[in-house]
Structure formats: structure tokens, C-alpha cells
Amino acid sequence: MGGTCVLMDPMSFVLKPLRWLSLISQYQATTSGGPNFAYKLCTEALLSHDDLELDLSSWSLAFVGSETVRKDTLVAFSEAAARYRFNKNALYPCYGLAEASLFVSGGFYSNDTTPHEHPEKFKTPEQVSCGKPANGIELIIVDPLTRQLCPPREVGEVWLSGSSISEGYFNKPKLNEQVFSAQLEDLQSESKFLRTGDYGYLSEGELYVVGRLKDMMIINGKNVYPEDIESCIDICPHQRTGLQGTSAFSCDIESDEKLIVVQEVGKNTQTTSIEKIKSDIKECIVGSFGVCPHEILIIKGRGLPRTSSGKIQRSKAKTMYLNGHFHSRQTVE
Template sequence: MNTVLDWLDSPAPERGIHYYRNGEWHLRDYADIASAARRTAAFLHANGVTKGVVSLLIEEPETFVPAFLGTMYAGATPSPIASPVTFGGHEAFTEHAAAVLGAAAPAAVLTEERLAPLAAEACAKAGTGAPLILPDPAGLPADDGLAARPAELALLQFTSGSSGTPKGVRVTGDNLTANVRAIHGWLGVTSEDSCSSWLPLYHDMGLIGTFLGSVVAQIDLWLMSPVDFIRSPARWLDCHGRHGVTITTAPNFGYGYATSRVRDEDLAGTDFSAWRVAMSGAERVDARVVADFTTRLAPYGFDARILTPCYGMAETTLAVTGVRPGQGARIVRPSGPLDTGAPVTVAGSGTLGTDRPDDPAGWIASCGTPVPGTTVDIVDDDGTVLPDGRFGEIRVAGTSVADGYESPDPAASEVFGADGLRTGDAGFLLDGELYVVGRIGDSIKVRGRKVHAEDLEAALGTLPGIPPGRCAVALGSRDGRSEAVIVVEAPGDDWLDAAAGVLRAALDSTVRVTLVRSRRGTIPRTSSGKPRRRLLWQRAGDNTLTGDVLHRTHDGDRPERATTPGLDGAAA
């Protein structure tokens, strides 16, 4: 059986991973990485670990790579745990890690020296025993001719938890091999390509889309940490403008952040003409953000046609659909109600990266067509397939759909049906291309049409004074009445009147609205940075959401402008 480990037997010469460390790039070739992986497997065997799940609490990319591959080589199932930097504090992280360990029931927890105290605390809370601490590379045992024995369960990938408690997705060896091949087929990867990434390796997009996708193809990977990217996004762009790297992927936030932080002197002398794939996934694509990115880099050879929005999730291993490289991505603005089963009317269209809408609200970027081996349907509430151009739930089938959840709740895996995976995402197909509107549970009906939280967040995020990504909207119903809770992490209130105007235009008097100004870090987020809207809704309901209520509408009352600390009564 072909596996993602086959390359270890004959690693490509003079190719490998360029790690960004101490301000410089350092190459470790694939032969060296293969040796480190085999020796890590020997280390696990020496500690009695030959099967079962191995939870990986490792933040440093140069340590994570051989640990992940070595776990697979040893016959065990790797299960990465999110980095501590994604949580609000020490206690929040150890609680999360302990919950993940409780669900994973690992045979071992593998960590690095720097994170050993946190790992030990999480293990103690979960009752899993002391973690194994990886020694320095020189301290790893010889592999003594150890042969690869990959487990049937190739990966236990915990979901980011945007719609509830994180669950472990059971990714088989066949799933993983199929999805990596599908990504290669979709992108047309050849030996002439190379890839850059700053995405975290514990998350499916960074783990499978860039890391495994690169090592299986044996192409050069330029790998930096998310923290390094935040410090210097110009270093990421340098991969493409100075080193000729051809492929990358990032969420919408990454393109916007790079645009705002890169300086003219950073771009001087760069040439982006070799860059042929710029994927965008994990969150909604903002056409204005992408247009600004293209405008900034176009004088240096960047071509908007390389922009390739995509759609995927842990439950499908990773990739589901994607725009074909070089094709250019379409953007559309639907009009009228988006109701299940109803036809979608397109009031406007354009090209991503070329056209910049005056108002980004309501504009949706195509996520392309299904990757090889995958089919996508839009279905109604009963699971009946809807024709092209109709709105409903996205259902996915194919060789990459995972083998259910590892969860204490046996009902959790019911979304994995004989006809495919019910994703819980709403969208439509148009001329065979997928457009993703948002989570089904994150919407309410207003005047007969559905309003999605993502649309409101996009509109509010364009207002002066509201920093990008610092707004979250939770929608739902209490006491039989629709309600919207909006949290803005921004100082002052100069943005308040404009925000109230956006909400009035999108909602009506039947919807109770509470707008809260809070400190940065108040919005609960998943390990990949998405707002946890259900948790936000819960906190508003039980009055544990902190902040100042600046705007509130009551039953039948006119909106009031307030500066009252706390949320007492705000979500009654």
C-alpha cells in the first residue's frame, strides 16, 4: 500500500525543509529528516510505544517534523495538540489540552523540553501519566534498520471547535494518501515547485496542505512559525519574491496583515512572477483585502490569476474544493433571500484580486470545483440533492472523507452518512463551483431571508476604528425572539454610530441587538483563530461575557446608547 511515508526510503537529494530560525533560513535535507524520523521511531519503541495514539505537544517546527513522521513510522497514530500561544493563559491551555488528552486516550504524550512543564500539568489533569520528553537530536537512539509500519489510523486530527467542543477526527491511511494526491492533482504539483508556509503544524491546513503535501512530493518547503510571520510578514513574501517559491496558502487574515505591514523597502528588488499558486482558505475570503494585496504586489510581478480560494475541513482530511491555478477566481453578490431550496439570484459578479467592491458585505468568492476523488452536493433539510444554483447545506463524499469522530458522544458521528458528510455549512453551486456562505447554526431569519454571522462580521470589520478580525457576532433565539450579540475588541466609541447603522440595515426591530465593547482577547477563539460563536452566545446568556454595553435594543423599544459596564440583562 502506498503511504505518505514511502519517500523515506529514497529521499530526494538536495531538497528539504528550509526552517526560519534566528533571522535566517537553515536547510535540513530530506535524507537528514528521514534519518531523524526513524530515530524518533526508535526512541518511541525504546519507551514501549509501538501502537496507539501519540499526542504531540510540540511547538518548534524543526522538532515537530521528525516527531510527527517518526510517530507514524513507529506504527502509532500522531495527534497534534494546539500551541499554548493560541490560548488566553496557562490555565486555559492546560484545561484544553487535558480535555483533548481525555478524548484521545493516548498511549503516550510526546513533548519538547521547553513545554515539558505544561505537558506534565495537562497529563496530570487528564490522568494519562508523565509525558515523554524528546532529547536533543544527538541523544536519539540509532534506528538499527527499523522498518516503517504505518498504522491503519494515520492521524487523529482534533477539530478547531468553531461549532462546539473539539472532536478527534479519525483519518485513515487511505484518507490521508488520497487527500495529499488530490491536492497534488488539483494544483498540478511538479518537481519544479516549492512551497512556503507559516501556518501552525497542529492545524490541518498547515499539517497536510503544506507540510505533508511538500514532503510527499519531495519539493522544497520554506517553513516559518506563525509568531515569525507576525513579527515579519516580509520574510514570508521574500520566499516568493527573492527565492522563487511557487506555492503558498494562508487565511484571508494573512494576506491582509502582509499588506498592512510590508514596506516599500521590503519589496524593493523583489520579483513575484514565478509565484503560481496563492491559496486562501480556513475563513471567508474578503474581496477588498485580496484586491489590496494584489495592488500592493502587482508592480513586482504578482498576477491576480494565481489566487486560488479553497474549501476544506478536518472531517474531509483537508481539501474539498479549490479554484484551479491560473484560472482566476470569481466573486458574486447574491440578492434576495437565501433560503434552503430557493434559487440564488446573482446581482453582481467580478474577479477576485482585480475587482474591489465598495462594500464587501454580501460578496462571496468561489471556492472552485471538487478536488480529484471528491464529490460535492447541495442538499435540503431532508438530504435531497438540489440542482445547481440553489441554496442549501454542503454535503461531501469521496475517498478523503474521514472515518468518523473519536468522541465520548456516539451521536457525534451521525453527520458521516452513507451518502456523504453533512458539513453543517451553507452554500450553493454555481456553474459547478462552490460558494460557501457560512455555518448553518450561525444565522437567523430576518424579513424572510437568512442573515449569517460572517456577513455581519465582514461589514463591521470595514468600519474605521474596528481592527480587522476584532469583531464577532453570535446569532440565535431566546424566548422565541431572534437575537444578535456583537462583541467588538476596540477602544473608544467613534465607530459606534456607523456600527449601529450597519446593524439597522441588516436586521430589523424584531431582532434584539446587544453590542459590547471589550478588551482584546475577550472573543473566545478556536485553535485556528476563528470566533467560537456558540460559546460567545452562551456567555452572553449567562452574563459571563465581560465588557461595556454600548448599544442595545429591547422588546419594542428604540435603540439606546449606553456605556454601562457588564452585561446584566443584556441577553435576557
């Protein structure tokens, strides 16, 4: 009985991602995990070192959550960590939120399993399953406008019901009525549901999370999700060494919703290549989504706002854009 829990300051990880893997190796941890971007940072760090003394063979549950999980990230990390005895079958994409006492669904990932392409889009990053709901959780996908159930593989809002769902936020009765007491329009279920604000779909009983309801963009009549734009740029065939963080969001410009992309580049990027980078990004977005970005801004590395754990703050980046903190003709020196 009993066990050992090792805590790590998020900023220590951001400054040196390999510290996380070193602690797993040192303590022979069995369970640990983080967001998609954490595995991406570790992959980059592993590939830049050849003399690491790591043993990740004890790591049997490597959960991946908190943000959209990408196939390319999981595959790249598995390959980079394999030399340190990491078992790719330990990867465990999952979905949860505080209002549901955290865990909602999850399942072990297999590289042999073909992730789904997004049912609403063409040539977008493949979706990774977040597994089946935990026991005691009722998970349904609902059209947020009609409040009717969506059929399998149709994108809608994720609604939850169950004993682990919170009764509401402290001293916020009006918000609680909207968020925690949702019911289907046709009363197909007498249950009251938590509206998660997340977009997703079900296929063969497994959950695929697409993005946040409030983040969805409608560009020229097409539903576009910022996570998909950012991931597309990250895996774009034209991607060149030196690209760093990306933030995509929409703004109302001249009464139309327009797509804005802010792209960080490394300090060694030649100023003469900035227009080429913009052109490549535009080609990727147009080719994958059929929409054209209104503006692509190239800024210095670490110029985007981030949380203490290193996650890019998209809404804050949008505010900075609207306040003129980014400049379309900014050079990188």
C-alpha cells in the first residue's frame, strides 16, 4: 500500500523539458503525463542530445490531455524516446475538466490504430481518440443551437452527466443554470447535463475532441478551428527550421470574420526569408482548409503570451493584436 508522488514546478519544465524525463527515470515512475505541447518540447530536446542517461522503461501510463492531442506528436515522441526504453503503448490520450472532478474519458493509444480525419474538413490533421467515457459518466454530443443529439461522427458540443459532475460554481446561480442544468430540447433524456464548451464527436463510442466552442471561427461560411490551423502549420511540408510557436484566431474586420496568424521564428532567421515563410504558411492554410488568412504576422521567438507552464494563450494573443502589439512588417534580427 502507499506510493510516492514527485511534484515539479511547471517553469522548471519549460526552461528545461528534459528535467521531467530525468525525474521519471530517477524515480522509476510508473505514471506521469502532460499536455500535447509538453511531449512536443521533450521530442525536440531528445533529438538535440545524444548522451542522455535515461531509463523510461518503468513509465507504463503516459497520459496526454489538457489540449487537443495530435498523432504526429505521439508518433514523434515514441520514436525519439524509444532508445531510452519508452514503451509506445504507454501513451494514454484522455479528456477531462475540473467541473467533472477531472477525468472523463481515456484510452491507450496504438500507432497501429489509424486516427480519424475530421468529419467536417479535408486534409486537416488527423484526430486522435480520447477513449471511451469512464464508468458512471454519460457523454453525449449535442447541437448547441437546437439542443438535439448529434448522430455519430457529427461535430457538436460535449455534454456530461454523472455522479462526479460538480453541482456548480460557488455563488454563481445564473451561470450554474446555464452550464450545469442543460437539457435536451426533445427531452430524450431527463438528465441535466454539464455543457463543457468543447466541440467533439463520437465514433464507435470513443470521443474525439476538436476544440473549444468559443474559439471556433467561421471564415467565409466554413467552420475552422484554431487548433487545426496551428497544427497544420506545424506539420506543413513547407515548414522550415526556425519556426516556433503559432497562434491563430479570428477578428471582426470590416464586418467580416477574418483569420489572423501570428508566427514566431528563431533569432537566426534571415529577414529576407520572412516573405517566403508567410507565403508557405498561406499555401498550407489555403490548401488544407480552403480559406485565406487576412494577415500573417512574423515575430521574434517567445513573443507570444504563454502560461506559467508554457502553453500559448490564444485569447491574450488576440487582445495584443487588437491593441497593436504585433506589427505585420516586423523584421527578425
